[in-house]
Amino acid sequence: MRxxxxxxVMLILVVVILGVMLQGCATSKYKVMYGIADWYYTNxxxxxxxxxxxTDTQKAWLRVNVNPYMNMxxxxxxxxRAIDVGDNVKASACASEILRIGTGIKxxxxxxxxxxxxxxxxTLFAQSLALKSFIxxxxxxxx
Amino acid sequence: xxxxxxxxxxxxxNPIADMAVNVILSAIFAFMKAQGLSEEEAKLKLMEKxxxxxxxxxxxxxx
Numbered sequence: 770m771r772x773x774x775x776x777x778v779m780l781i782l783v784v785v786i787l788g789v790m791l792q793g794c795a796t797s798k799y800k801v802m803y804g805i806a807d808w809y810y811t812n813x814x815x816x817x818x819x820x821x822x823x824t825d826t827q828k829a830w831l832r833v834n835v836n837p838y839m840n841m842x843x844x845x846x847x848x849x850r851a852i853d854v855g856d857n858v859k860a861s862a863c864a865s866e867i868l869r870i871g872t873g874i875k876x877x878x879x880x881x882x883x884x885x886x887x888x889x890x891x892t893l894f895a896q897s898l899a900l901k902s903f904i905x906x907x908x909x910x911x912x
Numbered sequence: 913x914x915x916x917x918x919x920x921x922x923x924x925x926n927p928i929a930d931m932a933v934n935v936i937l938s939a940i941f942a943f944m945k946a947q948g949l950s951e952e953e954a955k956l957k958l959m960e961k962x963x964x965x966x967x968x969x970x971x972x973x974x975x
Contacts, residue, residue: 783935799954800946806961808942812935813968819931820972827927828972835931836971843965850962873975 802849809846813839841867857882874899 816839820831848863861879868876876896884892946954 779932797951797954799951799958800943800949803949803954803958803961804939804943804946806958806965807945808939810961810965810968811938811942813965813971815934815938816971817968829974832972832974836973837975840970840973843968843970846965847962850958870973870975 802853805849806846809842813843837870841870844870872900872903874903 816831816835820828820836823831844863844866848860848867851857851859851863858879861877861882864878865876868874868878876899880892881896883889884896949957
């Protein structure tokens with residue numbers, strides 16, 4: 770799964786499959802959420818065991834191609850519950866961690882949300898510069 | 913991956929396909945399990961499960 774297109778295809782497949790699953794219990798919020806959490810937990814434990822039992826090559830492959838996405842999903846599941854109980858601080862921290870794993874940049878999502886609400890464009894501009902640097906770096910790596 | 917034999921020939925599962933199948937199957941059974949619960953039971957179990965997930969150490973990654 771080296772190309773961006775194959776990763777996007779895999780992501781779309783996962784979303785479609787989850788969507789089909791959700792259709793069957795669309796009226797039941799907590800059943801859906803529990804299904805997602807239970808699914809994540811099972812896969813995390815399985816992957817940890819696979820990683821521990823793997824060769825160095827398999828471990829290296831998992832560290833690059835699978836584990837970051839699982840860790841982001843872990844934060845997303847924790848954020849899902851935090852949002853449901855109204856814990857915006859925790860949800861922001863989870864969002865920051867997802868961005869850190871995905872981009873390598875440390876964002877303070879709580880600060881960004883505060884800046885958006887306060888129309889603090891200086892803070893938003895500074896945050897967007899970090900993202901711009903990341904995008905430019907990735908584009909130059911592809912050449 | 914352990915090698916299996918089929919008609920005397922060694923067959924090894926593609927690890928990516930194996931992982932994808934695990935993901936799909938676990939999703940199916942997780943949602944089937946959730947369907948058997950009442951909403952209140954599901955909420956309680958959700959809280960317990962997320963508490964467990966919070967305690968899981970992150971999977972090793974190269975960052």
